[in-house]
Amino acid sequence: MAAVMTLFELEFMQRALIAGLLTGLAAPAIGTYLVQRRLSLMGDGIGHIAITGVALGLLTGTAPVLTAVLVAIAGATAIEFVRARGKASGDVALALLFYGGIAGGVLLIGLAGQGAATLNTYLFGSLTTVSPTDLWIVVGLAATVLVVAVGLSPQLFAVCQDEEFARVTGLRVQVLNVLIAVMAAVTVTVAMRTVGLLLVSALMVVPVATAQQVTRSFRSTFAVACGLGVTACLAGIITSYHADVAPGATIVVLALAGFVVAAIAGTVIRRRRGVAPLADEEPEVPVPDPAPHVVSASHAHGHDRDCGHPAIKHGDHVDYVHDGHLHAAHGDHWDEH
Structure with a gap:
């Protein structure tokens, strides 16, 4: 009990737990839309380009979190426009993020005179580096992502499910697509202190994939994924503190363990009910009552x-x-x- 009290009395752990709570909510929230669009690796690509933003902040002496946000948003928006205009397919656009982001980051880190140890705190997360300033930025960004993800859920789901149908109904598809890309970029920078830039995509995707094993609608998948994300983040941060290991890796391993358990449980439940799993189920669109064909x-x-x-x-x-x-x-x- 004394060890537990000591854990929660440490200021850096208080900041880390708050950041983890917000990360666990925001990452699966936007990840649900990315999975729906079949862009599960987009978070990984944005994480790579955010490395350039971190390095730019270290080079200029400004807050790395802020520069990472700006660079990630710019990169994600540019790639979305390239993809939408058909000049490059989705996988090619993501490849541009991967290679350009990591190369630019390593180059700028060298120019800034920073070593690999500094970069690793952003790549894999670090509990002790969540400063009060970082925490306030994380709170503001995470709150914005959650408000947009929940408030515009019908419109965002419609675009992710069927762009052509959404366009016919009058939705501004391009604007909503860019909004999803921007939210993904913001979420990556929110999570880089706890999960790390190289592992943030896992926190966007794994809780969603886990929730899909046991849920039957988009709305329930969204809620369960956020709950799983929070659980994995908080449990991973506490475990990493006691075991003295990287928090990002611990969080992802726990999330993957949850997926294995849910996959087994979901298979057993479906066999008993005789129901096949339904991927990307549509919850927001009203379904008419059965009528004569x-x-x-x-x-x-x-x-x-x-x-x-x-x-x-x-x-x-x-x-x-x-x-x-x-x-x-x-x-x-x-x-x-």
């Missing part, structure tokens, strides 16, 4: 368990939600209602 003259999009559209049990068959309608295959034609 109408034969559809043409239907360009085929549906199956891996098509990405929510499956709805309807009598002796399965309907798929698509563009606000329920579609079902019947013999040689498609019905919709």
Whole structure:
């Protein structure tokens, strides 16, 4: 008990735990949208370019967290515009982030006269380096990410699920895509003190993947992922303090352990219920009540368990939600209602 009290009486641990709490909420919150867009590695790419921002701060003598935020936002926005205009595919755009970011960071770190030890505190996280100034920046940035991620969840989900449909409904798809990229960049810099820039992508993705093993809707996945992120961060920080190991690696290992447990539990639950897992399930779009089918003259999009559209049990068959309608295959034609 005395050891526990000593842990929470240390000012640097208080700051680390608060930063971990906010990181555990913000990273899975934006990670849910990245997974929905199938851009799970985007956080990793932004983490690499944020290294350049950290090095720039060390070189100029300014706060590395602030310069990392600005550089990460600029890089993520530029890559999103490149991707949207078709000048480079998504994986090529991420490769530009990977290579350019790490090369620029190493070059500037050398010019700043800083050693590998300084860089490692940002790459893998460090409990003792969370200063009061850093904490206030983390609080402000994390709060902004959470407000946007929750407040604009219907619009962001619509863009992540089907850009063309979102555009037809009048949503400003390009603006929302850039907003997701900016939030991802901000989240990376929020997490770099606790998880580290090289491991932040894992905290964005692993809790979401874990939640998907046991949930059936986007909304529940979002909530469970945030809960898992907070649990992994706080448990990892406390464990790393007692074991004297890197907090980022500890947090990610605990998150991965949670995924293994959830995957096993989810498989057992689905087998008992006889239900197949549904990835990227759609929660925000109203689903019409089952009604008599109408034969559809043409239907360009085929549906199956891996098509990405929510499956709805309807009598002796399965309907798929698509563009606000329920579609079902019947013999040689498609019905919709």
